[in-house]
Amino acid sequence: MVHSYEEIRQCALDILGGKEDTGYTNNQIIHFRNNVTDLLKKREEKLGQTVPFSKQDDQYFQEVFWELFRQGIITLGTENDLGQGYPYFRLSSFGQQLIDNKDVYFFHDLSSYERLIRENIPEIDDITLFYLKEAMQAFIVGCRLSSACWVSHWNIHWIGFTTPLIRTVHMLLIFKVCQRKKPSSVNSVNLNRN
Numbered sequence: 001m002v003h004s005y006e007e008i009r010q011c012a013l014d015i016l017g018g019k020e021d022t023g024y025t026n027n028q029i030i031h032f033r034n035n036v037t038d039l040l041k042k043r044e045e046k047l048g049q050t051v052p053f054s055k056q057d058d059q060y061f062q063e064v065f066w067e068l069f070r071q072g073i074i075t076l077g078t079e080n081d082l083g084q085g086y087p088y089f090r091l092s093s094f095g096q097q098l099i100d101n102k103d104v105y106f107f108h109d110l111s112s113y114e115r116l117i118r119e120n121i122p123e124i125d126d127i128t129l130f131y132l133k134e135a136m137q138a139f140i141v142g143c144r145l146s147s148a149c150w151v152s153h154w155n156i157h158w159i160g161f162t163t164p165l166i167r168t169v170h171m172l173l174i175f176k177v178c179q180r181k182k183p184s185s186v187n188s189v190n191l192n193r194n
Helices: 005-016 029-046 055-070 093-100 110-120 126-140 144-159 164-181 184-188
Strands: 074-076 089-091
Touching: 005 029, 005 055, 005 093, 029 055, 055 074, 089 093, 110 126, 126 144
Parallel strands: none
Antiparallel strands: 074 089
């Protein structure tokens, strides 16, 4: 049996946040991996089960590590020697803020995001959810403008402003914002689509 990406990520965040005591220091990737493995084993033993860390789990761990790096939660170097490179790493100041603030929603995957939306808006329809998930995917990869556009589409759909006039005004506003960045393809946007 394989652990889920979310299980491995949650263990990693609990370790980085200091919620769990670990056997190794968390300043090298191999020590961090061993701590995640040990924590998963410890949690499973409390439930009366043990699942060995598989090759797939190692791949998930590697994905989690580099996703945390890409998101700015961890950074290369150590606290005492910032010039130290990979495999040494540390929790970034941004990462510390995220871990300290328990009320902030910081999603890394669509499934937890969708679950929270469905829990808070049980009557949400599939089209609206599609727009929100697209916005989330754009946000995760750092496309803030695209994310805002998808949320704007969601607002129009959710509120019910689907008349051609409203859609045209909406597209004009998006076009105006995009003109500031002005990629070459923006000039060819057809604003008269229904």
